[in-house]
Amino acid sequence: MVQPAVRDRGPAAARSWRHPAAAQARCPVTPADPTPPTDAGTEADAGTEPVVAEAPRLQLRDPLPPVVDTAAALDDTCARIMAGTGPIALDAERASGYRYSQRAYLIQVRREGSGTHLVDPIAFDSLVPLDTAFDGNEWILHAATQDLMCLAEVGLYPEHLFDTELAGRLLNLPRVGLAALVEHYLGLSLAKEFSAADWSTRPLPEPWLVYAALDVEVLVELRDLIDADLQQAGKRAWAAEEFESLLLFQGPPERKEPWRRTSGLHKARGRRALGIVREIWHARDAIAESRDTTPGRVLPDASILELATAPPKDLNALKSLRIMRNRGPRRFVETWFEAVERGLALDEAQLPTTNQRVDGPPPPRAWADKNPAAAERLGRCREVVTALAEEHDLPSENLISPQLVRNLAWEPPADVSPATVSQVLRQQGARQWQVDLVLDQLVEALAA
CATH class of the missing domain: 1.10.150.80 (HRDC domain)
Incomplete structure (x- = not known):
């Protein structure tokens, strides 16, 4: 089993800790010169922080594949994916800063034994054949909520998935962006210079395509290492509930105004x-x-x-x-x-009201004047959540949604009890593992 990273909670160590598996990175690294310097003093003598060498860049293992934009190329891609083994790494590129829609303008797919495929969804009416090729296998996505809707728009629906970003949050890692996780687990740097590019551009420049292919290059390896840490931390069952809930994701709730x-x-x-x-x-x-x-x-x-x-x-x-x-x-x-x-x-x-909050309770800073009892309840609930999050080594927002806590504190059930509070938590989207961890103490905080 992969050993978990050892973290010094001190401020300096938090910037540079790395998973032991990083030493096993596939990318060759030039060994350091074993000859010690003769003129330089010790770090203590110099009074400077140690210099951390930049991690080697992640490189493509295979030649850059051509963009799949014809029916024949899509059929070949589907056949190769079905011939592969294991889970399927997926990513999508949008043009959010340039287009009104959130549609996907490029979809990257990688599977062991199949290689990487760059699919242009604009060239097809739908990608249902690709969905069929996935055949119920696990998808690996990073920050799945960013991509699930645009993938569904072209006919791609997961039956099982693993979200590396969400898993990183459950492990309470200090940084959970894809580049940060790749460096932490594999000791490699991943450039993100084209993340805000206009992916509706045609033809797509080759450097952009390389960037896109790299986003799925090591997702399978990353998933396995993170999964091992989840199991060792006793959080794999929590992650399974989180991943299962993502299968029902329909996008953020629509705002009233x-x-x-x-x-x-x-x-x-x-x-x-x-x-x-x-x-x-x-x-x-x-x-x-x-x-x-x-x-x-x-x-x-x-x-x-x-x-x-x-x-x-x-x-x-x-x-x-x-x-x-x-x-x-x-x-x-x-x-x-x-x-x-x-x-x-x-x-x-x-005319509209001057109240800028129409989708829930007012901002907490106004509670003391508008509803002092609710303000006191919220303070107690926040203390409970903070303490429980620290106890279980979780970000507080992943232990339980802050908005859900505010809703409960602002308007708790008429009869505050484990049954009624549990019902509200579940109705508003809390997973069972979250309810199990917070229920008893939240009930005490609400009823105090």
């Missing part, structure tokens, strides 16, 4: 200004969706706030504003003016 996500909304003073923000936001969103471009490229949030806080008197006044000098916003100048006019014409009853 998504326009309130406008950056800097606090600058819009009064309900009238908020009404104008809402009208412009919805106009912009419709344009962005129709053009499949990110809304901020149509009109920045800062420009929405500027129009809402100082509405132009007429169309010419709007055209003369600095924010309309750019071709993007100016192209839809009449749309913005019509939205401003609609906001100014709203009846008082139609």
